[in-house]
Amino acid sequence: MTILIPQPQFAGIEVEEKSSAKEEVVLDAGFLVPDANAFGHNFRDYDGESERQAGVETFYKINHINQTYHFVKRMREEYGKLDKVEMSIWECCELLNDVIDESDPDLDEPQIEHLLQTAEAIRQDYPNEDWLHLTALIHDLGKVLHHPKFGELPQWAVVGDTFPVGCAFDESIVHHKYFEENPDYNNPAYNTKFGVYKAGCGLDNVLMSWGHDDYMYLVAKENKSTLPSAGLFVIRYHSFYALHRTGAYKYLMNEEDEENIKWLKIFNKYDLYSKSKVRIDVEKVKPYYLSLIHKYFPEKLRW
Ligand SMILES: O[C@H]1[C@H](O)[C@@H](O)[C@H](O)[C@@H](O)[C@H]1O
Ligand SMILES: [Fe+2]
Numbered sequence: 001m002t003i004l005i006p007q008p009q010f011a012g013i014e015v016e017e018k019s020s021a022k023e024e025v026v027l028d029a030g031f032l033v034p035d036a037n038a039f040g041h042n043f044r045d046y047d048g049e050s051e052r053q054a055g056v057e058t059f060y061k062i063n064h065i066n067q068t069y070h071f072v073k074r075m076r077e078e079y080g081k082l083d084k085v086e087m088s089i090w091e092c093c094e095l096l097n098d099v100i101d102e103s104d105p106d107l108d109e110p111q112i113e114h115l116l117q118t119a120e121a122i123r124q125d126y127p128n129e130d131w132l133h134l135t136a137l138i139h140d141l142g143k144v145l146h147h148p149k150f151g152e153l154p155q156w157a158v159v160g161d162t163f164p165v166g167c168a169f170d171e172s173i174v175h176h177k178y179f180e181e182n183p184d185y186n187n188p189a190y191n192t193k194f195g196v197y198k199a200g201c202g203l204d205n206v207l208m209s210w211g212h213d214d215y216m217y218l219v220a221k222e223n224k225s226t227l228p229s230a231g232l233f234v235i236r237y238h239s240f241y242a243l244h245r246t247g248a249y250k251y252l253m254n255e256e257d258e259e260n261i262k263w264l265k266i267f268n269k270y271d272l273y274s275k276s277k278v279r280i281d282v283e284k285v286k287p288y289y290l291s292l293i294h295k296y297f298p299e300k301l302r303w
């Protein structure tokens, strides 16, 4: 049954623009899924006709052509060194404000808004899971790879949905047709269902297209974050829509992945549908998030 109820005011969040008598569809207890994104379009609509969509499509074209098995291996090695910058989690949140994500049809707010909107929305519904609040706050911090301090990696190597490399590209991946120009597409070592992998091998053994997810996972792990494995999993696979939305590549998962993906599916709703014009008062919520950072991370991290 679909229940319609009006939009609530979150604690600590001021609604900047009230969407005139607009009603929202409830999918789950608590969080209200809006019926349109900030531009008045459906969420994750990659086929619409607008200038923004054209930019997003061009983004995916370049991304799909260049994300090869070899490229990902190289990037993991290079950025896994974590020898670029030393800073705290909060410093990174602030740096991220300079980064604009060209792959996202649903968002044109500064990134820090998105981080806090996601974290505050999930905190509202899961007040006792403080690790989940922090996971939400930091899930996109890997986008700093596009910052000049990190050599300004191009967008196609930082943002957008992710997918495995080393096996066939699933048809459910956004703008799949552009993979035809990816050198791996015609390489028999990489273009079969399993490619270089084995059934049930576990996602930890699968190379994912390079971007902010895997990078932030590496940062958290190598700096000895005490976040639970589900938190690290959410960070690492939150852009893997082919899996968590469509169920593609399920056969690569192991038992631990099956457990962790439950949290990812919960998290995804907040990541995607909290993208709105709702502004968060940063100064008001900052002390709470600083306390979580202190609990789960060292003061300074290697990036
Ligand atoms: O465009 C968006 C954006 O880059 C998000 O940060 C990423 O997690 C999504 O998967 C992607 O679709
Ligand atoms: Fe993301």
Ligand SMILES: [Fe+2]
Binding pocket: 114, 139, 140, 271
């Ligand atoms: Fe996000």
